Amino acid sequence: DELQEEKQDSLFPSLEEKKSDDIEALSNFRDTDFINNINKRKPATVKMQVLLSRLETEIDIVETVKLLRPIENIGKVEWSIQALDCKVVLPSKTVFLKGEFVADIEYSNKGLENRIQSTKVSIPWSKTSSINWLAVPDFSHSSQNEFIFQSHTEHNSSYHYESHHKFSEPIHSHLKQIDFIWHQESNSNNNHIQINGFAQLSINFMQEQYVELDCYSK
Secondary structure, three states, X not given: OHHHHHHHHHHHHHHHHHHHHHHHHHHXXXXXXXXXXXXXXXXXXXXXXXXXXXXXEEEEEEEEEEOOOOEEEEEEEXXXXXXXXXXXXXXXXXXXXXXEEEEEEEEEEOOOOOOEEXXXXXXXXXXXXXXXXXXXXXOOEEEEEEEEEEOOOOOOEEEEEEEEEEOOOOOEEEEEEEEEEEEEEEOOOOOEEEEEEEEEEEEEEEEXXXXXXXXXXX
16 A cells, blocks of 8 residues: 555656646747637637538439340349439539449340349439539639729820639539339340339538638637
């Protein structure tokens, strides 16, 4: 117990010395504005991803697949999205969407002892939609002004120009969820598969912006 008390007593001077050293170092800090505001509430500016909009849209799927042999049976169809490109036209609410769905179809041909085969079908699509802003987006713009200066004593004029450019981060799209709903029709007497349905897409639009956070408090 006596040894433990000696160890505890030996810790307190070191902690007190460290605290006094920190205060002395802070007092020697040359930025007086920082010292005067250190105990005040002050916002901090950070650059972070901001959610601008959420889009729920449907893409119609109408596709006829032609195979080499007549179809005996369709096993299953698995869907995936191969590509997605979204372009927002600022300052409007219009967004241009285009992408490509891929259907992986398993089937058996007539006369081949029901041997399972598969084929992949690419379905390109495009659509124009309108989005609602949850937060105000930053967008780039530029302007140019012209000024004419003329003296009262001289007839010559001088021209001066001013150009302004404001830049912003691009808007990125993130596919959050996709659901496929479809049905297929086939005839054992021909080699065609008719697929009808639609895809439901949930897309988030994000942009990096400077945001003020009230993170300093007393």
